[in-house]
Amino acid sequence: MSIKVLSPGLLTSIQDLGRYGYQKYGVIVSGGMDTYALRLANLLVGNKEGEATLEMTLMGPSLLLEADLLLAITGGDLSPTINGESVPQGRPVLVRKGSVLKFGALKSGCRSYLAVRGGYDIPEVMGSKSTYLRAKIGGYQGRALLQGDILPVRCSSPLSLAESLEKTMGSRSFAFPSWYVGKSYVSETSQEYKVRVIPNSQFPLFSPDSRKQLFQQPFQVTTQSDRMGYRLSGASLQLTEPLEMVSEAVALGTIQVPPDGNPIILLADRQTVGGYPKIAQVAGADISTVAQIKPGSRIWFVEISLAEAERLYAAREADIQRITITVQSQLAGITT
Amino acid sequence: MSESIKNEISDAKILPFGESAILIEFGKGIDPEIHSRVKVFTEDLDLNPLPAMIEYVSAFSSVTIFYNPMKVRKMQKDVPEEKSLLTFEIVAAMVREKLCKLERGADYTPRIVEIPVCYGEEFGPDLQYVAECNKLTVDEVIHIHSHGEYLVYMIGFAPGFPYLGGMSETIATPRRQSPRMSIPAGSVGIAGMQTGVYPIATPGGWQLIGNTPVELFRLQDNPPTLLQSGDRIRFYPISRKEYEEYKGGRS
Numbered sequence: 001m002s003i004k005v006l007s008p009g010l011l012t013s014i015q016d017l018g019r020y021g022y023q024k025y026g027v028i029v030s031g032g033m034d035t036y037a038l039r040l041a042n043l044l045v046g047n048k049e050g051e052a053t054l055e056m057t058l059m060g061p062s063l064l065l066e067a068d069l070l071l072a073i074t075g076g077d078l079s080p081t082i083n084g085e086s087v088p089q090g091r092p093v094l095v096r097k098g099s100v101l102k103f104g105a106l107k108s109g110c111r112s113y114l115a116v117r118g119g120y121d122i123p124e125v126m127g128s129k130s131t132y133l134r135a136k137i138g139g140y141q142g143r144a145l146l147q148g149d150i151l152p153v154r155c156s157s158p159l160s161l162a163e164s165l166e167k168t169m170g171s172r173s174f175a176f177p178s179w180y181v182g183k184s185y186v187s188e189t190s191q192e193y194k195v196r197v198i199p200n201s202q203f204p205l206f207s208p209d210s211r212k213q214l215f216q217q218p219f220q221v222t223t224q225s226d227r228m229g230y231r232l233s234g235a236s237l238q239l240t241e242p243l244e245m246v247s248e249a250v251a252l253g254t255i256q257v258p259p260d261g262n263p264i265i266l267l268a269d270r271q272t273v274g275g276y277p278k279i280a281q282v283a284g285a286d287i288s289t290v291a292q293i294k295p296g297s298r299i300w301f302v303e304i305s306l307a308e309a310e311r312l313y314a315a316r317e318a319d320i321q322r323i324t325i326t327v328q329s330q331l332a333g334i335t336t
Numbered sequence: 337m338s339e340s341i342k343n344e345i346s347d348a349k350i351l352p353f354g355e356s357a358i359l360i361e362f363g364k365g366i367d368p369e370i371h372s373r374v375k376v377f378t379e380d381l382d383l384n385p386l387p388a389m390i391e392y393v394s395a396f397s398s399v400t401i402f403y404n405p406m407k408v409r410k411m412q413k414d415v416p417e418e419k420s421l422l423t424f425e426i427v428a429a430m431v432r433e434k435l436c437k438l439e440r441g442a443d444y445t446p447r448i449v450e451i452p453v454c455y456g457e458e459f460g461p462d463l464q465y466v467a468e469c470n471k472l473t474v475d476e477v478i479h480i481h482s483h484g485e486y487l488v489y490m491i492g493f494a495p496g497f498p499y500l501g502g503m504s505e506t507i508a509t510p511r512r513q514s515p516r517m518s519i520p521a522g523s524v525g526i527a528g529m530q531t532g533v534y535p536i537a538t539p540g541g542w543q544l545i546g547n548t549p550v551e552l553f554r555l556q557d558n559p560p561t562l563l564q565s566g567d568r569i570r571f572y573p574i575s576r577k578e579y580e581e582y583k584g585g586r587s
Contacts, residue, residue: 126560
């Protein structure tokens with residue numbers, strides 16, 4: 001079983017939930033930018049939530065499915081079609097061998113995820129299948145996909161849902177159930193997004209003006225934004241006085257401020273350590289929102305407490321728990 | 337370990353870092369004394385990881401622990417909602433307990449790692465410049481660089497890249513005006529008061545003085561790097577012939 005890459009898209013790479021345990025050796029975490037969408041895609045095809053998926057950015061690939069496959073597409077909407085016919089996101093889709101899955105114009109969000117039942121059959125490197133692009137390790141030969149690549153897919157036991165889709169499919173090239181999940185959080189048309197942040201312990205070192213400006217005006221996501229981080233432009237944020245700082249760890253969602261005053265939100269491919277002052281930390285529950293913001297859009301930061309961030313994190317996990325249980329019963333053919 | 341350091345370990349500052357990480361500061365700045373506390377703490381973390389810990393990153397004067405907030409929450413699931421602590425407070429209490437225990441006798445013996453370097457030739461295109469800058473001969477630069485003992489304060493920037501302390505001021509040289517597009521793996525360089533070795537090819541502005549045939553990033557090994565935080569390293573000069581033999585012997 002395999003998938004052939006007819007055209008690779010702008011930046012399509014294998015990503016799972018990341019490579020943990022090696023940051024102390026300078027090995028970055030990598031992994032999906034929008035882990036919420038990534039986890040949903042896997043759940044929808046009955047995989048473990050952390051299985052590797054294809055992460056597609058702004059302009060998606062064109063893929064030839066060389067076997068019957070159960071797949072799911074989540075996250076940003078890159079207008080996916082199968083043999084020219086529009087295919088819905090957020091649900092399992094059974095697709096016939098020989099079909100072409102093609103991604104087109106960007107309708108919402110920024111990144112889309114493609115999971116296949118069984119997962120992509122590629123080796124783990126240091127406990128993860130994620131592509132570490134700069135060090136050229138992990139994923140598919142350590143790089144983004146190219147035309148002609150053949151992605152092997154692991155065989156897996158058929159799900160009860162797939163069997164019933166098979167029966168109703170007839171001569172069509174794909175079939176899907178009427179239910180779906182997780183459509184609501186990727187905004188269709190918005191150019192402005194609210195992102196909740198917790199002030200960092202270095203927040204008080206910034207000037208009173210800068211501390212106000214962080215929350216009182218929007219910041220634009222510039223085109224120099226990638227998987228490593230989003231570079232923002234807006235108010236120039238400055239420290240009250242120069243800070244003698246030595247490098248220390250950074251985290252997913254850390255907002256660091258280099259001397260030019262333009263904040264950077266650190267994301268999946270962030271370095272393990274950094275020497276710039278950190279003004280705030282994006283709440284874990286809003287990282288997926290950030291990952292779907294495309295260059296040119298604007299971010300309004302909203303201050304929340306650590307307690308609130310913890311509550312949002314727990315609520316997000318409870319939400320995924322709930323979806324998992326519902327989806328699993330649907331996949332097993334248990335209807336309520 | 338002296339009594340004064342013991343006390344300072346438990347005086348470390350514990351700060352929240354988002355809802356999934358905690359920062360432990362053992363002091364400020366680049367100082368071998370402060371770093372020894374970082375190392376004593378992380379050695380203990382290696383042996384007795386905190387519950388719910390995912391991993392940690394140690395730096396010059398701090399350690400950051402990344403944890404799974406949901407696992408921490410589960411640890412206090414019988415506590416009524418109104419009495420429940422912040423997840424951070426639970427982790428902070430565990431860290432504090434660990435720090436207090438460390439007062440009783442923990443210590444660390446640094447590993448010594450020797451790194452062969454072929455200085456000059458095409459490996460060290462800036463060696464002459466470093467010598468001129470410091471009014472030394474090329475041989476004097478090599479002698480000074482290979483007679484120091486360097487402390488690995490932390491690993492970061494790239495897989496296996498050591499942040500070293502301990503270079504003699506007499507060979508300090510500013511970075512290049514314009515960075516090179518690509519510096520080969522194994523390059524040994526100087527940037528200001530720092531010296532270092534590039535584990536993988538990368539762009540960079542360091543003054544290159546030599547190259548080591550030793551691999552610093554070892555994908556197949558665990559740990560995947562030659563060097564770890566807390567190591568002490570020494571460079572020793574090798575000839576071009578020894579360099580080739582080393583490379584040949586490995587492949």
